Amino acid sequence: MTEQILNRAIQAQIRHGRVAVTRPRGCPQIALHLFDPSVLEGPLSHEEAAAVVAEPAYWSFCWASGQALASYILAHPASVAGKRVIDFGSGSGIVAIAAALAGAAEAVACDLDPQALTAVSANAALNEVSVSCCRDWFGRTGQFDLVTAADVLYDRDNRPFLSHFLAAAPQVLLADSRVRNLEDGEYCQIETVECRTWPDLHEFEEFNKVRIYRGARAGMLTA
Secondary structure (H helix, E strand, O other): OHHHHHHHHHHOOOOOOOEEEEOOOOOOOOOEEEEOHHHOOOOOOHHHHHHHHHOOOHHHOEOHHHHHHHHHHHHOHHHOOOOEEEEEOOOOOHHHHHHHHOOOOEEEEEOOOHHHHHHHHHHHHHOOOOOEEEOOHHHOOOOOOEEEEEOOOOOHHHOOHHHHHHHHOOEEEEEEOOOOOOOOOOEEEEEEEEOOOEOOOOOOHHHHEEEEEEEEOOOOOOO
């Protein structure tokens, strides 16, 4: 039933679109319902392309930064173990799922798109973990130990979220392939990873280099 709901969401943009269960190359430990590229026998029609641009189903692709951050968390479970974690702009939910798999006390996926949260729930079930959902970042409840976010700074208007994240929790793990320098002293780069969006959108090579940052409130940041 959930897969049918996701298929209908895709088909609102691409008539013959559908999702399929796949494992992103950058984080194969996690299975996800993602757009099935095998349905494309040629270029999108003008109407389909316009629909994709107007209301992109971000949740139906696993972006490079999400894979890189999820993989980092799985390789460093102590970064989330026993913590209450909220993932901002969760999309497919891969980062929140990774946090749950790595031992987070609670993993919360936050996304404005209700279809994304449907995908998160389906993907969490696929990986046999529990992930809570939150549609309103400013309506979140309770205290958090860690904020995670991947590829949410593509719009400069989103830069204030760097401070919002640290107001919400004492620590942040952030991954981004669009911004080379955060220009924020409360964040330090800890790793660089080569990764591609899955399914592959053949983006410019510069967008396949993901930078992972750790953020902490003033006076707490260590390299």
